[in-house]
Amino acid sequence: MREKRGRTAAGQPDASQPGTGTPVSQSKVKVRYAETDQMGVAYYANYLVWFEVGRSQFCVDCGFSYRDMERETGLYMIVAEAYCRYMTPARYEDDLTITTCICELTRRTLRFAYEITRDQDGVRIARGETLHVLMTHEGRPASLPQKYRELLSDRRRDGA
Amino acid sequence: MREKRGRTAAGQPDASQPGTGTPVSQSKVKVRYAETDQMGVAYYANYLVWFEVGRSQFCVDCGFSYRDMERETGLYMIVAEAYCRYMTPARYEDDLTITTCICELTRRTLRFAYEITRDQDGVRIARGETLHVLMTHEGRPASLPQKYRELLSDRRRDGA
Amino acid sequence: MREKRGRTAAGQPDASQPGTGTPVSQSKVKVRYAETDQMGVAYYANYLVWFEVGRSQFCVDCGFSYRDMERETGLYMIVAEAYCRYMTPARYEDDLTITTCICELTRRTLRFAYEITRDQDGVRIARGETLHVLMTHEGRPASLPQKYRELLSDRRRDGA
Amino acid sequence: MREKRGRTAAGQPDASQPGTGTPVSQSKVKVRYAETDQMGVAYYANYLVWFEVGRSQFCVDCGFSYRDMERETGLYMIVAEAYCRYMTPARYEDDLTITTCICELTRRTLRFAYEITRDQDGVRIARGETLHVLMTHEGRPASLPQKYRELLSDRRRDGA
Numbered sequence: 180m181r182e183k184r185g186r187t188a189a190g191q192p193d194a195s196q197p198g199t200g201t202p203v204s205q206s207k208v209k210v211r212y213a214e215t216d217q218m219g220v221a222y223y224a225n226y227l228v229w230f231e232v233g234r235s236q237f238c239v240d241c242g243f244s245y246r247d248m249e250r251e252t253g254l255y256m257i258v259a260e261a262y263c264r265y266m267t268p269a270r271y272e273d274d275l276t277i278t279t280c281i282c283e284l285t286r287r288t289l290r291f292a293y294e295i296t297r298d299q300d301g302v303r304i305a306r307g308e309t310l311h312v313l314m315t316h317e318g319r320p321a322s323l324p325q326k327y328r329e330l331l332s333d334r335r336r337d338g339a
Numbered sequence: 340m341r342e343k344r345g346r347t348a349a350g351q352p353d354a355s356q357p358g359t360g361t362p363v364s365q366s367k368v369k370v371r372y373a374e375t376d377q378m379g380v381a382y383y384a385n386y387l388v389w390f391e392v393g394r395s396q397f398c399v400d401c402g403f404s405y406r407d408m409e410r411e412t413g414l415y416m417i418v419a420e421a422y423c424r425y426m427t428p429a430r431y432e433d434d435l436t437i438t439t440c441i442c443e444l445t446r447r448t449l450r451f452a453y454e455i456t457r458d459q460d461g462v463r464i465a466r467g468e469t470l471h472v473l474m475t476h477e478g479r480p481a482s483l484p485q486k487y488r489e490l491l492s493d494r495r496r497d498g499a
Numbered sequence: 500m501r502e503k504r505g506r507t508a509a510g511q512p513d514a515s516q517p518g519t520g521t522p523v524s525q526s527k528v529k530v531r532y533a534e535t536d537q538m539g540v541a542y543y544a545n546y547l548v549w550f551e552v553g554r555s556q557f558c559v560d561c562g563f564s565y566r567d568m569e570r571e572t573g574l575y576m577i578v579a580e581a582y583c584r585y586m587t588p589a590r591y592e593d594d595l596t597i598t599t600c601i602c603e604l605t606r607r608t609l610r611f612a613y614e615i616t617r618d619q620d621g622v623r624i625a626r627g628e629t630l631h632v633l634m635t636h637e638g639r640p641a642s643l644p645q646k647y648r649e650l651l652s653d654r655r656r657d658g659a
Numbered sequence: 660m661r662e663k664r665g666r667t668a669a670g671q672p673d674a675s676q677p678g679t680g681t682p683v684s685q686s687k688v689k690v691r692y693a694e695t696d697q698m699g700v701a702y703y704a705n706y707l708v709w710f711e712v713g714r715s716q717f718c719v720d721c722g723f724s725y726r727d728m729e730r731e732t733g734l735y736m737i738v739a740e741a742y743c744r745y746m747t748p749a750r751y752e753d754d755l756t757i758t759t760c761i762c763e764l765t766r767r768t769l770r771f772a773y774e775i776t777r778d779q780d781g782v783r784i785a786r787g788e789t790l791h792v793l794m795t796h797e798g799r800p801a802s803l804p805q806k807y808r809e810l811l812s813d814r815r816r817d818g819a
Contacts, residue, residue: 212715213382213708217375217431223578224373227544228693235692235752246752258543262582268638271377272715272726372555373548383738384707388533395532395592406592418703422742428798432555432566478748533702537695537751544693591697
């Protein structure tokens with residue numbers, strides 16, 4: 180996990196402007212045959228799956244597994260919003276890097292920003308954001324437990 | 340749900356040999372763009388998803404929802420085996436009929452057989468089977484509760 | 500396909516304000532077990548698949564199949580942007596209705612808006628939009644062919 | 660790619676009996692949240708996707724990309740049969756190793772065998788096989804081109 184130094188107006192990670200100090204996590208996926216469609220490119224819903232891969236790795240890089248958080252706290256991070264801008268189609272066997280950061284953190288919500296680039300040529304494939312709300316099993320709003328707030332906050336402070 | 344009168348040696352449903360009297364359920368799916376791959380046909384793993392659509396409808400036709408069974412009994416029907424034979428590729432927007440029956444029922448296991456045909460021309464798309472084992476949440480083997488056994492058994496007797 | 504009479508500021512279909520006259524298409528899906536995740540609700544990327552189901556049906560209701568358009572013209576409607584706002588989690592076996600309309604149509608782009616409601620209780624599950632750009636097989640921008648423009652335009656005029 | 664020294668009667672890879680000399684390829688996947696279902700385990704159709712990940716890597720280890728083979732030859736390896744035996748449920752964030760080998764190679768068909776194990780504890784998750792038939796774009800049977808036969812054959816000879 181490297182430190183992120185800059186961010187665009189839209190809150191997306193911008194590797195070209197390091198400086199502001201939010202942590203950034205990177206994960207890798209290789210496009211699967213299953214993920215292509217008859218257009219010969221990766222089907223658009225799969226980008227949200229790759230965002231999730233980035234999110235999971237972000238948690239791991241912050242020192243906890245999302246799986247353990249669910250088990251320990253009984254809380255879920257429900258997705259409230261998702262947005263993706265598709266720039267260049269990803270194709271079968273493309274090696275992609277998902278760069279993930281938190282661009283907003285409140286007591287009850289987290290907003291992640293993502294950028295997907297292709298390793299072969301550095302081309303930007305997509306950018307996006309997801310907004311998450313903490314919920315109990317019964318669907319009631321909840322606050323992010325102290326322990327996980329600190330893990331994320333330390334990370335954030337580290338970057339300052 | 341119509342009565343099934345015959346079955347092939349392999350246990351797959353065989354519409355051409357009616358007679359033995361096991362109940363048969365039919366469900367419909369239309370091939371989604373998401374389900375195609377760059378070969379221009381439905382990706383092979385999706386056939387197992389369609390089998391599940393058939394299985395769910397089979398339960399509904401037997402008078403219960405698999406969802407309610409999970410909730411009421413705390414039991415899961417774990418998949419132990421799956422087999423599919425692909426005959427003719429399904430394509431985007433093909434209307435498919437999944438014909439489902441139970442071809443084996445023991446205290447702790449169920450075996451479903453499936454046949455998928457294309458509505459447009461009646462062509463056989465695929466055949467397959469899945470074997471299921473009853474399990475508790477903790478992963479211990481369990482018996483199919485009386486109520487659900489009866490629902491399935493009545494169905495089976497109906498067909499005699 | 501019924502006529503849509505109103506639209507919200509954000510361009511999403513709003514069944515409560517009939518009047519402006521854009522056509523609206525409705526399609527049905529039942530949530531599959533495959534579409535749930537360990538949170539016990541439908542996984543968030545599947546909503547984009549359901550949007551596509553709505554889009555396909557919209558074309559059918561306009562008198563053409565997206566499959567035929569691809570074959571006849573050699574053109575693809577590439578997704579450029581996707582947005583989804585998740586309101587109430589959809590669950591296994593929920594019957595959902597996807598209401599789809601075109602909220603923007605230019606020479607080279609189409610924007611669809613979607614609303615997903617649950618049939619059992621009418622609850623709003625999600626809203627969203629997708630922006631599409633016409634492309635040749637080789638990835639060059641293209642214009643929507645006259646024939647398909649008319650099919651969509653007539654539809655739009657019908658609603659006036 | 661290491662050499663495989665033994666094989667079970669059923670043709671599945673068996674790491675405990677090295678000796679017969681067919682090449683074996685290994686690939687890694689981490690179970691995604693998207694791949695879980697409401698039972699809290701990986702949904703059964705995803706195992707076929709992981710088999711495909713193993714197959715792709717097998718080709719790469721043999722010196723070619725399946726993507727390039729499709730482009731160069733205009734041929735597809737259509738799936739004719741798939742079988743999976745599920746042993747232990749895979750869970751979110753499990754690290755899995757897919758061990759892949761060819762267990763049968765004729766002029767027009769290939770049969771792959773797979774074994775999936777969990778890295779954390781070495782537990783066997785699943786075993787399976789897929790049978791593939793060479794086809795032209797138009798769906799006519801074809802023979803595996805010389806070049807690719809040799810790439811696979813050399814591999815096979817290497818292991819002798």
